[in-house]
Amino acid sequence: SQTIHQWPATLVQPVGSPLSLECTVEGTSNPNLYWYRQAAGRGLQLLFYSVGIGQISSEVPQNLSASRPQDRQFILSSKKLLLSDSGFYLCAWKWLASNEQFFGPGTRLTVL
């Protein structure tokens, strides 16, 4: 069966510090991968998606970047965090031929 992991679960970082959030998927290959951000009480905003290793598409201009160094690994990064980067970050994957997305448990990021 497939499993998606995200870490850390929670993170408190000062403004201006770097960020690295990791997402890994087990039990499948060649998944589409996604990073979303969810502000408190709001819906999901798609940040990045990837259809293959090294292939990253950015949806929203921002202070963040994403990388996919391995088939089942998706990393969200920032060189310098802003207060507005606070939120709940969700990673998701799906099979190429499927429409359903499977979500990880999320990372709660607070930038102070």
Added chain:
Amino acid sequence: SQQGEEDPQALSIQEGENATMNCSYKTSINNLQWYRQNSGRGLVHLILIRSNEREKHSGRLRVTLDTSKKSSSLLITASRAADTASYFCATDVLDYKLSFGAGTTVTVRA
């Protein structure tokens, strides 16, 4: 930008009652999906309805889709305390991207 918008934003019902929430969207879609999110957790896929379908059932869930009105509804019958969660509609415009609404928060009172 968000394509789907759920209504109402919040809903409180008694256990055993039905809960109905609606989703409106702006552009043509391939399919529409509903997800559930328990507080502080990831989203879980509930049901998918394709653009050529009008109604779909899954257990206590019933989804309708009216493409002429660009709207969908999710009905949860005989609600339980465990149904307390936020519910999101997501529209699939392109095969690899979903656009989520802001969600409906459902509270089921015992």
